[in-house]
Amino acid sequence: MIMILVPAHNEAKTIENVVKQLLFVGDKVVVIDDGSTDDTALLAGNAGATVLRHTLNRGQGAALETGHTYARQSNADFVVHFDADGQFDFRDIPRALASMKEKNVDIILGSRFLGKEQKIPWLKRAVILPFARNIDRLFGSVSLSDAHNGFRVMNQRALNFIQLTQDRMAHATEIPQLIRRYNLRYAELPISVSYHEFGQGPIGGFRIVRDLLVGKFM
Amino acid sequence: MQIIFQIIFSLFAIAALGLVWRRRADGLLSKHSALWWSIIWLAVLALAWYPNSTQVLADILGIGRGVDLVTYCALAFLFFTIFRLTIKIESLQRDITKVVRRDALEKNNI
Numbered sequence: 001m002i003m004i005l006v007p008a009h010n011e012a013k014t015i016e017n018v019v020k021q022l023l024f025v026g027d028k029v030v031v032i033d034d035g036s037t038d039d040t041a042l043l044a045g046n047a048g049a050t051v052l053r054h055t056l057n058r059g060q061g062a063a064l065e066t067g068h069t070y071a072r073q074s075n076a077d078f079v080v081h082f083d084a085d086g087q088f089d090f091r092d093i094p095r096a097l098a099s100m101k102e103k104n105v106d107i108i109l110g111s112r113f114l115g116k117e118q119k120i121p122w123l124k125r126a127v128i129l130p131f132a133r134n135i136d137r138l139f140g141s142v143s144l145s146d147a148h149n150g151f152r153v154m155n156q157r158a159l160n161f162i163q164l165t166q167d168r169m170a171h172a173t174e175i176p177q178l179i180r181r182y183n184l185r186y187a188e189l190p191i192s193v194s195y196h197e198f199g200q201g202p203i204g205g206f207r208i209v210r211d212l213l214v215g216k217f218m
Numbered sequence: 219m220q221i222i223f224q225i226i227f228s229l230f231a232i233a234a235l236g237l238v239w240r241r242r243a244d245g246l247l248s249k250h251s252a253l254w255w256s257i258i259w260l261a262v263l264a265l266a267w268y269p270n271s272t273q274v275l276a277d278i279l280g281i282g283r284g285v286d287l288v289t290y291c292a293l294a295f296l297f298f299t300i301f302r303l304t305i306k307i308e309s310l311q312r313d314i315t316k317v318v319r320r321d322a323l324e325k326n327n328i
Contacts, residue, residue, distance in 0.1 A: 032322070052322045062315045066322055073323070167315050214308050 002026045002097070003076035006049070007063035008084035012038040019047035021090040022082065030070060031084070032063040040084075060150075061171030065164040072159060079159050081152040088151050089192040096153040096189050105185040106158040109144060109176075110151030114190035128205060135205075139212050141176035144188060148172040151191050158184050165218070169204060170211035227266035231259045 004026040008015055015031065022029045031044035035057030045051045052066055064081060071079045078100075080093055088110070096108045132147035152175070154162065161182040166174045179186050235256060242252040265272060265288065272284030281287045 050326070052326055054318050054322050056314065056318050058315045058318050062319070066319045069319065070323060070326070165312065167311060214304060217305050218308060218312070 001028060001074070001076050002078045002080065002093075003028045003030060003071050003074065004080040004082050004093070005064060005067035005071065006031045006044075006082050006084045007034055007060050007067065008032065008036065008040050008044065009034040009057060009060075009063075010036045010038050010040060011084040012036070012040050012043055014086040015040050015084050016043045016047045018082070018084055018086050018090075019044050019049045022093075023048050025090050025093045026080065028074075028076075030067055032067050034058060034060070034063040059168035061164050061169065061174070062167040064171060068159060068162065068164065076159070077156060079154050081150055083150045087193050089194075092151065092189070092191045093153065096151075096191075099187065099189050100153060100155065103185075103187045105187045107152060107154040107162075107179060107184055107186045108189050109146070109186060110149040110191040110193075111144070111146040111188040112149060112191070112193050113145045114188055132205060132208075135209060135212075136173050136176060139173055139177060140180060141173055142180045142186060144176060146188070149191075149193075151193075166211055166215060168207065168211055170208045170215065173208065173212055174215075224266045228263055231263040231266065234262075235259045
């Protein structure tokens with residue numbers, strides 16, 4: 001079973017369309033509604049998704065781990081991480097699954113830098129992302145061309161090892177850390193990303209570093 | 219003038235000591251923590267009445283003035299307290315997430 005996990009927080013504008021598209025390529029779409037105050041959960045359910053509802057906003061990492069727990073309980077063969085804001089292309093999922101088989105890896109990580117040129121804001125491309133890549137390496141991650149790309153596909157083996165403890169955005173650094181710690185086989189895949197919003201700025205970056213540092217003492 | 223500060227600090231330290239042991243009596247503080255807090259407030263009381271006593275230790279440690287030693291120790295203590303609070307808050311955050319997650323999964327009932 002291919003299970004697509006979509007963490008969502010106040011994504012009523014896009015969630016319905018995203019779920020409908022994902023149902024073409026996955027067996028089950030699971031939206032983890034992370035304490036939304038709009039109709040995200042209702043719209044996702046009506047569109048055909050299974051909805052897991054966080055009564056409080058706990059962050060993207062927490063939402064993904066809730067999805068992981070559900071996937072482990074449901075015995076999913078493959079798990080996909082997909083953003084709710086519609087910035088990813090659902091057609092990249094079958095490509096990723098094929099690439100996973102072809103390269104015989106446990107996890108595929110999306111990259112904005114391997115394929116055709118993407119419309120990434122200058123500040124993000126030239127400053128924030130290179131800085132984030134170095135921070136990831138500093139914290140023991142595997143070396144990747146992209147940092148904090150939310151598109152991932154993993155098999156059962158990777159799912160069992162990747163148990164996220166970082167509730168907020170630092171999970172995106174924790175995943176490559178766990179890949180290295182457990183010697184998981186991985187590959188990157190060029191994917192399409194269309195930016196609707198800037199995403200994480202420098203302040204978000206500092207919060208991630210703070211969370212990673214605090215996590216070292218937990 | 220010095221006597222005013224000595225009285226204010228003494229009253230403050232005595233009130234804090236009383237609070238520590240009242241919290242201990244209510245079962246909100248462990249014996250270990252109550253002892254540590256008592257030592258700290260007794261030290262404040264001692265320093266208020268014998269301010270030059272810190273000079274002896276400052277001389278041993280090669281720090282110029284006794285008051286500097288007190289400042290450094292207070293800063294170190296504050297930083298350590300903030301560090302411990304940060305870790306404690308993160309630990310509570312993770313506990314909240316576990317409860318929220320269990321609730322989300324139970325309501326779904328696979």
